[in-house]
Amino acid sequence: MRVLSKVLFALSCTVAAQSAYAQQASDGVVKIGILNDQSGVYADFGGKSSVEAARMAVQDFGGKVLGVPVEIVSADHQNKPDVAASIARQWYDTEKVDAIMELTTSSVALAVQGLSKDKKKITITTGAATTDLTGKQCTPYGFHWAYDTHALAVGTGGALVENGGNKWFFLTADYAFGYSLEGETSKFVKSKGGQVLGSVRHPLAATDYSSFLLQAQSSGANVIGLANAGLDTANAIKQAAEFGITQGGTRLAALLFTLAEVKGLGLKAAQGLTLTEGWYWDQSDENRAFAKKFQEKTGRMPNMIHMGTYSAVTQYLKAVDKAGTDATEPVAKLLHEMPVQDVFAKNGKVLPNGRMVYDMYLFQVKKPEESKSDWDMYKQLAKVPGDQAYLSMAESGCQLTQ
Incomplete structure (x- = not known):
C-alpha cells in the first residue's frame, strides 16, 4: 500500500505540475x-x-x-x-x-x-x-x-554596377513593395557611381509588358531593373526575350526572384539572371x-x-x-x-x-547544359554578410528606443 500511495502521489504531483505549466x-x-x-x-x-x-x-x-x-x-x-x-x-x-x-x-x-x-x-x-x-x-x-528590399538592392544591384551595369531603368510594381525596391536599389546604384535613367510603374498581375519594356529599351539603359516579383517578373522576362532585349546586350536584374519562379520559368528563359536569396538547397x-x-x-x-x-x-x-x-x-x-x-x-x-x-547570397541562374538535376539551378557568386545586407537600427528610421 505504501508503494502504491507513493506512486499515486508522484503521479498526482506530475499531473498538477503539467496542468500549472x-x-x-x-x-x-x-x-x-x-x-x-x-x-x-x-x-x-x-x-x-x-x-x-x-x-x-x-x-x-x-x-x-x-x-x-x-x-x-x-x-x-x-x-x-x-x-x-x-x-x-x-x-x-x-x-x-x-x-x-x-x-x-x-x-x-x-x-x-x-x-x-x-x-x-x-x-x-x-x-x-x-x-x-x-x-x-x-x-x-x-x-x-x-x-527585405535593402538586402536585395545590396546583393543584385551592387553586383551588376560593379560589373558594368551602370545605367538603369526600372519596371516597378505599382504598390509599396515596388516603390521600396526601386528606391533602395536606386540609392545603391547611385552610391556605386551608376545612373538611374527612369522608371515606369505597372499594375499588379499585369499581362502585357510590351510598352513598359520598349520604354525601358529606348532609354539607353544597359540594365532593366525588375522591381516586381512572382509571375510579374516571370512574364516580364518572357516578353523581354521575345523582343530580343537581352540578345541586344541589355541585362535584366530580377530584384526579387526565387527558386520557385526560376523553376516555373525554366532555365532556357532564366539562364544568366543574377538574383539574391537567403538560402539555397544545395549549399x-x-x-x-x-x-x-x-x-x-x-x-x-x-x-x-x-x-x-x-x-x-x-x-x-x-x-x-x-x-x-x-x-x-x-x-x-x-x-x-x-x-x-x-x-x-x-x-x-x-x-x-x-x-x-x-x-544573404548572390546567385546566377545556370545555363541548361550546366544543370545536373531537376532543381540544380544556381551558381553561388558571392556571400553578402548580414551587417552589409541589412540596414542598421540607426539607418532604419525606426523610432523604437534601443
Missing part, C-alpha cells in the same frame, strides 16, 4: 496563423508551401509547447490589405490566434502589422519586402525575417537533407520564403518555451534577444526594430 499557454493551445497569397501572382513564391513549412516546423519542434498542442491555421489574403486585416481581426478576436506570419505583399504586411500593434500581437513577416516594416512603421511586436548537407524532406511533402524544393517561415515558427516556439508563456510581451522580448541558429539562418541576430540579420 499548461495554464501559461492561453486557451490550452498555441495557435499560429499563416496569412499569404495562395491563389494569385505570389502563390508559388510562398503560398501553400509556406503553410507546409510552418507545419514542418511544428512537427520538428515536437507538436507541443508548454504542454499544449501547437496549431497552424492559414488563409488566402488575395493580395488585398482590407481582406488581410479582416482575416487577422477575426483570427485575433474570435479564433484566438497568438501570432501571424508570412504576410506576402508589403501593403498587406504593413496593414496587418499595424493592426497587430493595436491588438498587442506578434507578427513575423517572411514574404513581404519593404523596409518600412522595421523602419518608419516599426512596432514592438513586429519582426521581419528572410529578406550544404544539412540544407540538402531538409530540402529532401520538404520536397517529399510539397513536390518542390524550398526557397527563402518557405525556409524563412520554417525558421520564424521555430524561433517563435523557442521563445514561447523559454518564456514559459505565450503572452505577447515576454515572448516579443525574447525574440529580440535570442540568437537565431537553425537550418535557415546561422548566427542570426534580431535588432531592436525587429529586423533579423543574417547572411
Whole structure:
C-alpha cells in the first residue's frame, strides 16, 4: 500500500505540475496563423508551401509547447490589405490566434502589422519586402525575417554596377513593395557611381509588358531593373526575350526572384539572371537533407520564403518555451534577444526594430547544359554578410528606443 500511495502521489504531483505549466499557454493551445497569397501572382513564391513549412516546423519542434498542442491555421489574403486585416481581426478576436506570419505583399504586411500593434500581437513577416516594416512603421511586436528590399538592392544591384551595369531603368510594381525596391536599389546604384535613367510603374498581375519594356529599351539603359516579383517578373522576362532585349546586350536584374519562379520559368528563359536569396538547397548537407524532406511533402524544393517561415515558427516556439508563456510581451522580448541558429539562418541576430540579420547570397541562374538535376539551378557568386545586407537600427528610421 505504501508503494502504491507513493506512486499515486508522484503521479498526482506530475499531473498538477503539467496542468500549472499548461495554464501559461492561453486557451490550452498555441495557435499560429499563416496569412499569404495562395491563389494569385505570389502563390508559388510562398503560398501553400509556406503553410507546409510552418507545419514542418511544428512537427520538428515536437507538436507541443508548454504542454499544449501547437496549431497552424492559414488563409488566402488575395493580395488585398482590407481582406488581410479582416482575416487577422477575426483570427485575433474570435479564433484566438497568438501570432501571424508570412504576410506576402508589403501593403498587406504593413496593414496587418499595424493592426497587430493595436491588438498587442506578434507578427513575423517572411514574404513581404519593404523596409518600412522595421523602419518608419516599426512596432514592438513586429519582426521581419528572410529578406527585405535593402538586402536585395545590396546583393543584385551592387553586383551588376560593379560589373558594368551602370545605367538603369526600372519596371516597378505599382504598390509599396515596388516603390521600396526601386528606391533602395536606386540609392545603391547611385552610391556605386551608376545612373538611374527612369522608371515606369505597372499594375499588379499585369499581362502585357510590351510598352513598359520598349520604354525601358529606348532609354539607353544597359540594365532593366525588375522591381516586381512572382509571375510579374516571370512574364516580364518572357516578353523581354521575345523582343530580343537581352540578345541586344541589355541585362535584366530580377530584384526579387526565387527558386520557385526560376523553376516555373525554366532555365532556357532564366539562364544568366543574377538574383539574391537567403538560402539555397544545395549549399550544404544539412540544407540538402531538409530540402529532401520538404520536397517529399510539397513536390518542390524550398526557397527563402518557405525556409524563412520554417525558421520564424521555430524561433517563435523557442521563445514561447523559454518564456514559459505565450503572452505577447515576454515572448516579443525574447525574440529580440535570442540568437537565431537553425537550418535557415546561422548566427542570426534580431535588432531592436525587429529586423533579423543574417547572411544573404548572390546567385546566377545556370545555363541548361550546366544543370545536373531537376532543381540544380544556381551558381553561388558571392556571400553578402548580414551587417552589409541589412540596414542598421540607426539607418532604419525606426523610432523604437534601443
